[in-house]
Amino acid sequence: xxxxxxxxxxxxxxxxxxxxxxxxxxxxxxxxxxxxxxxxxxxxxxxxxxxxxxxxxxxxxxxxxxxxxxxxxxxxxxxxxxxxxxxxxxxxxxxxxxxxxxxxxxxxxxxxxxxxxxxxxxxxxxxxxxxxxxxxxxxxxxxxxxxxxxxxxxxxxxxxxxxxxxxxxxxxxxxxxxxxxxxxxxxxxxxxxxxxxxxxxxxxxxxxxxxxxxxxxxxxxxxxxxxxxxxxxxxxxxxxxxxxxxxxxxxxxxxxxxxxxxxxxxxxxxxxxxxxxxxxxxxxxxxxxxxxxxxxxxxxxxxxxxxxxxxxxxxxxxxxxxxxxxxxxxxxxxxxxxxxxxx
Amino acid sequence: xxxxxxxxxxxxxxxxxxxxxxxxxxxxxxxxxxxxxxxxxxxxxxxxxxxxxxxxxxxxxxxxxxxxxxxxxxxxxxxxxxxxxxxxxxxxxxxxxxxxxxxxxxxxxxxxxxxxxxxxxxxxxxxxxxxxxxxxxxxxxxxxxxxxxxxxxxxxxxxxxxxxxxxxxxxxxxxxxxxxxxxxxxxxxxxxxxxxxxxxxxxxxxxxxxxxxxxxxxxxxxxxxxxxxxxxxxxxxxxxxxxxxxxxxxx
Numbered sequence: 001x002x003x004x005x006x007x008x009x010x011x012x013x014x015x016x017x018x019x020x021x022x023x024x025x026x027x028x029x030x031x032x033x034x035x036x037x038x039x040x041x042x043x044x045x046x047x048x049x050x051x052x053x054x055x056x057x058x059x060x061x062x063x064x065x066x067x068x069x070x071x072x073x074x075x076x077x078x079x080x081x082x083x084x085x086x087x088x089x090x091x092x093x094x095x096x097x098x099x100x101x102x103x104x105x106x107x108x109x110x111x112x113x114x115x116x117x118x119x120x121x122x123x124x125x126x127x128x129x130x131x132x133x134x135x136x137x138x139x140x141x142x143x144x145x146x147x148x149x150x151x152x153x154x155x156x157x158x159x160x161x162x163x164x165x166x167x168x169x170x171x172x173x174x175x176x177x178x179x180x181x182x183x184x185x186x187x188x189x190x191x192x193x194x195x196x197x198x199x200x201x202x203x204x205x206x207x208x209x210x211x212x213x214x215x216x217x218x219x220x221x222x223x224x225x226x227x228x229x230x231x232x233x234x235x236x237x238x239x240x241x242x243x244x245x246x247x248x249x250x251x252x253x254x255x256x257x258x259x260x261x262x263x264x265x266x267x268x269x270x271x272x273x274x275x276x277x278x279x280x281x282x283x284x285x286x287x288x289x290x291x292x293x294x295x296x297x298x299x300x301x302x303x304x305x306x307x308x309x310x311x312x313x314x315x316x317x318x319x320x321x322x323x324x325x326x327x328x329x330x331x332x333x334x335x336x337x338x339x340x341x342x343x
Numbered sequence: 344x345x346x347x348x349x350x351x352x353x354x355x356x357x358x359x360x361x362x363x364x365x366x367x368x369x370x371x372x373x374x375x376x377x378x379x380x381x382x383x384x385x386x387x388x389x390x391x392x393x394x395x396x397x398x399x400x401x402x403x404x405x406x407x408x409x410x411x412x413x414x415x416x417x418x419x420x421x422x423x424x425x426x427x428x429x430x431x432x433x434x435x436x437x438x439x440x441x442x443x444x445x446x447x448x449x450x451x452x453x454x455x456x457x458x459x460x461x462x463x464x465x466x467x468x469x470x471x472x473x474x475x476x477x478x479x480x481x482x483x484x485x486x487x488x489x490x491x492x493x494x495x496x497x498x499x500x501x502x503x504x505x506x507x508x509x510x511x512x513x514x515x516x517x518x519x520x521x522x523x524x525x526x527x528x529x530x531x532x533x534x535x536x537x538x539x540x541x542x543x544x545x546x547x548x549x550x551x552x553x554x555x556x557x558x559x560x561x562x563x564x565x566x567x568x569x570x571x572x573x574x575x576x577x578x579x580x581x582x583x584x585x586x587x588x589x590x591x592x593x594x
Contacts, residue, residue: 193458193459194458194459196461196462196463197457197458197459197460197461197462198449198453198454198455198456198457198460198462198465199455199456199457199458200458200462201442201446201449201462201463202446202449202455204437204438205435205438205446208435208436208437208438209433209434209435209436211397211417211429211433212429212433212434212435212504213418213446214416214417214418214421215395215417215418215421215426215427215429215433216421216426216446216447216450216504216505216507216508217418217421217422217450217451217508218418218450218455219416219418219419223455223456226456
């Protein structure tokens, strides 16, 4: 018996992971983009747009960790963007402008908020979980609007981007781009590591069949809570970057519509692949940015009056396009790429 | 007689006015294969739920290995060595057969809060998991997704998962339900091999299997245990014969 097991165990180690194309192309493109941007003549615009793509990619990726691997539909994830953003804004307004202070504070605050709200919301399931995370998100939104000392409704303009170890290098757009890139890549690698770890396997198992997991001795709640905290901290980091990118922070960072957009990005890109979430965020933001122009070009045969109305109401096209992709492309954009899904 | 591994004391449960478990007391000594039989709707599955912790009991006690576990939940009981299978097959369909079992090994070996290191490549998890798969005869199917296995194979997989937790007591809720003749022969064969490793409490409708496997049999009718004894005693018990009259032919 044991001999058979030993003989077989040699062949049961899965083959070495091949290098996956999609993340390689994705991060490769993001790495060379700044060089192309320098040639485009609109470097500032391109860099700022791509920074937003990476920051929202990071936030969507953090959501995919619990949504795609844990089936936890958090409808309040934008709250963590807000926590990260306000950590930067509030600390900066008290003279603490260094990212090396702001980031740990943002992560700690996001983690704490996730631990408290997660402990409560994870006791519910399905639509109740969605509603309770939404409620916590809204609570934080209204708290932010009432923070008169920090701008209240109007928000807070940052004096400048965060310092990095006392230097002002993040004020350079290229350096800031590189900083966002490293954050995104680092979190992506970390998340990949987590989902294939022992912990990640329990999380994935609890998504498939929680009763089965309990019957072999796992309490899914604890694993889901830890995943929720990790996810919240990742989104908090995205909030730090977003505040720096915009050099501004306001309650609009954490509206429930923003939470909805994050879910949409994940579903659009394809649930449960991590890089799919980044692709989804990119598709969402780039469509939002360029759809009016595409419509303008595509409707050249219409009268100029109709043309301008169409362009003005580009969201009438944007919505259906997103819905059609989600409806007809199983697995989102990743579902279109052969081998785009790795599990 | 060896000490009882599992002891039920005056266990009750009701759904509203409907009494589903009525004052059940039972003791299963270590090493025994104990079968619970009874007509449909007798409350057999509910009783298994109460023993495994999936459903709370109205009153009474469940003692396992000398300790009162009545207030413990499913996962806590599993950690103490109480494994169960389900009447409706319950596996992780998106995981390979091997990973299904390896997760059960993981549950009892080392921390599952490790965030690094690929769990699918841990030989310490895959080795014992493979051993369990071989034991139930699924060794050659280890890489197939559990959702793609045949129904009989899923039942075998459930046994492998339960075994991998190294249980003191195996609770099996109709391990032969829905299996074909060939498949059920294979599962019975597996159960026969397991009896030397662990104590088994099973519910089963297949009388042929029950009477050939069980050391002792209890008969549950309308939530009440009407008889407990060896297969021979049960076969000749007039009350049992009455309860089953017109239901099924006793083997």
